Amino acid sequence: MMRISERISAEMLVLYAFIGRQFALYKRYWHWELMWIAYTFANTLAIGFLGSGVGMVTGQEVDSKTLIIYLLIGSLMWGYLAGLFWEVGSVVSWERWEGTIEYTFMAPISRITHLIGMCLFAIIYGVLRTVLILGAVAIFFDLDISGADLPGALLILVASSVSLVGIGMMVAILPLFSPEKGTQIMGIIEALILMVSGVYYPIDVLPSWMRWLSWISPATYTLSGMRKALLSKEGISGLFPELAALLLMGLIAVPLGFLVFSWAERRAKRIGMLSRSG
Amino acid sequence: MDYDKALVVEGITKRFSRKRKREGVFGKIGFGYRIQKKAIDGISFCVDRGEIFGIVGPNGSGKSTLIRVISTLLIPDEGRVTVFGHDVVKEPIIVRRMINRVSPDAAFFKKLSAVENLAYTARLYGIRAKEAMGKIEEILRKLDFPRSRLTEPMENLSKGMQQKIAVARAFLTSPVLLLLDEPTVGLDPRSKRSLQEFILRIRDEHDATIVLVTHDMEEAERICDRVAIIDEGKFVAMGTVEELKELCSDNGSIKSLEDVFIALTGRSMEEAEEDDEDF
Numbered sequence: 001m002m003r004i005s006e007r008i009s010a011e012m013l014v015l016y017a018f019i020g021r022q023f024a025l026y027k028r029y030w031h032w033e034l035m036w037i038a039y040t041f042a043n044t045l046a047i048g049f050l051g052s053g054v055g056m057v058t059g060q061e062v063d064s065k066t067l068i069i070y071l072l073i074g075s076l077m078w079g080y081l082a083g084l085f086w087e088v089g090s091v092v093s094w095e096r097w098e099g100t101i102e103y104t105f106m107a108p109i110s111r112i113t114h115l116i117g118m119c120l121f122a123i124i125y126g127v128l129r130t131v132l133i134l135g136a137v138a139i140f141f142d143l144d145i146s147g148a149d150l151p152g153a154l155l156i157l158v159a160s161s162v163s164l165v166g167i168g169m170m171v172a173i174l175p176l177f178s179p180e181k182g183t184q185i186m187g188i189i190e191a192l193i194l195m196v197s198g199v200y201y202p203i204d205v206l207p208s209w210m211r212w213l214s215w216i217s218p219a220t221y222t223l224s225g226m227r228k229a230l231l232s233k234e235g236i237s238g239l240f241p242e243l244a245a246l247l248l249m250g251l252i253a254v255p256l257g258f259l260v261f262s263w264a265e266r267r268a269k270r271i272g273m274l275s276r277s278g
Numbered sequence: 279m280d281y282d283k284a285l286v287v288e289g290i291t292k293r294f295s296r297k298r299k300r301e302g303v304f305g306k307i308g309f310g311y312r313i314q315k316k317a318i319d320g321i322s323f324c325v326d327r328g329e330i331f332g333i334v335g336p337n338g339s340g341k342s343t344l345i346r347v348i349s350t351l352l353i354p355d356e357g358r359v360t361v362f363g364h365d366v367v368k369e370p371i372i373v374r375r376m377i378n379r380v381s382p383d384a385a386f387f388k389k390l391s392a393v394e395n396l397a398y399t400a401r402l403y404g405i406r407a408k409e410a411m412g413k414i415e416e417i418l419r420k421l422d423f424p425r426s427r428l429t430e431p432m433e434n435l436s437k438g439m440q441q442k443i444a445v446a447r448a449f450l451t452s453p454v455l456l457l458l459d460e461p462t463v464g465l466d467p468r469s470k471r472s473l474q475e476f477i478l479r480i481r482d483e484h485d486a487t488i489v490l491v492t493h494d495m496e497e498a499e500r501i502c503d504r505v506a507i508i509d510e511g512k513f514v515a516m517g518t519v520e521e522l523k524e525l526c527s528d529n530g531s532i533k534s535l536e537d538v539f540i541a542l543t544g545r546s547m548e549e550a551e552e553d554d555e556d557f
Contacts (some may be wrong), residue, residue: 010404017401021387021394028389028431099385103447106349107402109375269353272294275346 014109018117019124020038022087026125037129044075044137047200052141066231068141073226074199079277080130080157081164081219082190087122088168090187091115093175102275111265112258119165127157131158145230151230159246160222166253173264177273193217198224218253221245281362284421284487285325285348290357292318317343319511320357325455330481330488330503330533334495334535340511341491342381345459348489349379361455375403378453382460384440388433392443395432396450403451410450417446420476422469425450437464445473449480456480474501495535507539514542 026033051068055061091114104114111179143234171189174182196203196210197219203211225242228234236243268274295314308443318340325331348359350370359366361373386395393414400410412523415425415459421442432440441464448456458477462470480486480502498505499519506516515522519535526541540546 013401013406018396020401021390021398024390025387098387099383100387102346102351102381103379103385103399104402106351106374106377106379107399108371109402110371116361168394191332206375253529269351270293272343272346273351274351 011110011113012039014113014122015117018114019121021219022118022121022125037133038078040129041133041136044072044079044133045140047071047075047213048137048141054111065142065144068227069143069145070227071141071200072137072141073230074144074223075225076134077226078194078199078219079127079133081160081222082194083126083129084122084161084164085168085171085190085193086186088115088119088165089171091118091169091172093179093183097180103191105265111262115258115261119161119168122165122168123161126161144191147233148231149229149233149235149239151259152234152236153226154228155236155243156222156225157244159243159250160218160225162250163218163253165255166250166255169254170258170260176264176268184199193219196220197222218246218249221249228261281546282327283324283360284327284329284362285323285331285489286358286360287323287344287348288358289323290318290321290344290347290354290359291316292340292347292352292354292461293397316511318347318354321508321511321513322357323506323513323516325487325489327487328475328481328485330490330501331502332505333489333491333508334493334498334539335508336493339508341493341508342459343511344508345379345457345489345491347379348455349457350374376453377455377457378448378451379457380441380444380448380459380461382463384432384437384444386432386440386443389431391427391429391431392446393436395443399447399507400450405450413450415444418442421445421480422472438466440467441465442473443470445476447480452484454486456486456488457491458488460493461490462492462494470497477501495539499535501504505535507535507542509539509543 040122048068048071051071052064054067055064092101095104159228171186174185179183192213196213198206198214199219203214204222206214221242225239225246227240228242232238265274286332293314293316294506295312297310297312321340321344321437323331333344335341343352347354348361348365348366350373353367355417363375364372374542387398390398393411396414400407400414405413414428418425418428423439423446427435427439432443435443441461445461448527461477462473465473474497476489477488481488490498492503502519504516504518505522506513507522508514515525515538517525522535522538523533526538536546
């Protein structure tokens with residue numbers, strides 16, 4: 001029998017296999033990544049300029065500094081969450097595209113370690129990319145976040161990553177059954193989350209029938225928590241409702257995501273969909 | 279538990295269904311219907327430890343489906359498969375530690391180098407990259423793979439070179455049961471020969487059991503201890519090459535496994551492949 005320390009060491013090696021592999025792949029597909037970063041940077045900058053120009057458009061006095069930070073938090077967090085969602089959702093689609101899926105699924109590893117490895121990469125890379133874009137955008141705007149609750153913001157980031165990862169695991173099964181349509185449905189789900197979560201506006205502006213969707217979206221609590229921490233500068237106690245909602249969602253979404261993924265893997269092995277490419 | 283039996287396959291059946299559109303006046307219309315086909319139909323066999331067991335048959339005869347079932351990548355509809363006594367459906371992780379596979383398409387991360395791909399596989403099997411490097415170099419030396427090309431992206435390597443890396447990936451994890459699914463397809467005669475010799479050497483030196491799937495009858499004849507002939511998802515005969523030839527040697531015209539296949543199925547390999555393209 002394998003000792004516990006050996007077991008942990010073996011699992012860490014597997015996690016490293018996935019994280020290292022993804023970083024190596026991103027290094028080789030750097031032009032795609034550069035395009036994605038440039039796109040997110042330009043988009044974030046445009047959103048910031050929109051905040052600067054609102055006063056000019058309406059002809060009324062607007063607290064543009066607060067508005068810019070409000071919008072930039074939305075843009076940056078959306079970039080982070082969408083990237084995370086996409087990475088986790090690509091567990092299957094990328095490997096199918098490369099043709100390696102059967103080899104990864106044939107390796108003697110637990111699926112939970114496989115999924116955690118991919119999620120960890122997504123979180124590490126997402127944080128690095130967001131910090132890079134934040135740094136670049138900060139050059140263009142006079143961002144004053146002195147006194148902001150940075151530990152609180154970090155807590156919100158971690159809690160939101162957990163719940164998004166759970167949803168990502170559920171969505172990752174779509175390309176397993178339909179490689180093309182699955183990826184397209186992933187895009188639609190992402191767009192819906194963007195619309196209802198208050199990325200650039202308070203959710204109160206949504207029609208009441210649409211608002212219930214925002215209540216079940218983790219991104220709503222992420223954005224609300226981030227704005228409280230960075231704009232309202234509330235302490236951790238003030239962030240409790242958002243943290244509790246995110247943790248509760250994570251507690252439900254992660255095990256559920258794992259169960260859904262395991263069910264889908266078994267189903268794909270029954271009907272022979274694991275290796276199909278079309 | 280009988281550990282002299284590396285692989286026991288008992289009554290395996292696997293069906294696949296495909297959606298077909300109905301043919302109307304304006305072409306293919308409507309919701310369509312599903313057709314089912316048995317890719318494998320009640321196959322049973324055992325492979326002894328240290329044996330090289332060949333499965334020969336035309337494309338589409340069910341060979342790769344069978345390998346996927348043994349590899350834990352497909353769940354059979356009926357029957358049971360055990361690898362050294364472990365059920366492939368109930369104990370997949372234990373089975374996966376004991377097996378590895380080479381498939382006809384050398385599936386790799388195309389932009390990563392051979393070393394990066396192999397290091398990734400090594401880590402998945404609990405082998406540290408440094409430890410793996412020695413093994414990788416040893417295997418590739420035996421396969422005549424130039425060391426200088428190890429750091430090139432896989433997409434820059436020829437089909438033959440990629441196939442050698444695929445073989446190295448399979449041997450790297452020291453499997454006790456190796457599943458070789460058309461390992462020499464697309465290789466030039468020299469590379470094919472060196473790979474066949476490598477397979478024989480591995481069996482002798484590392485006590486590995488090998489299941490070789492091929493539609494190359496000469497290859498099966500050259501390296502397999504026993505051979506099963508598969509057609510339309512069923513084994514039509516099984517035995518040593520000599521036994522199979524004897525089985526069909528009534529008129530003394532049987533010279534090769536291809537002749538055995540024709541005698542048993544009434545069709546040539548090419549004809550059998552054409553018939554199977556319909557599904």
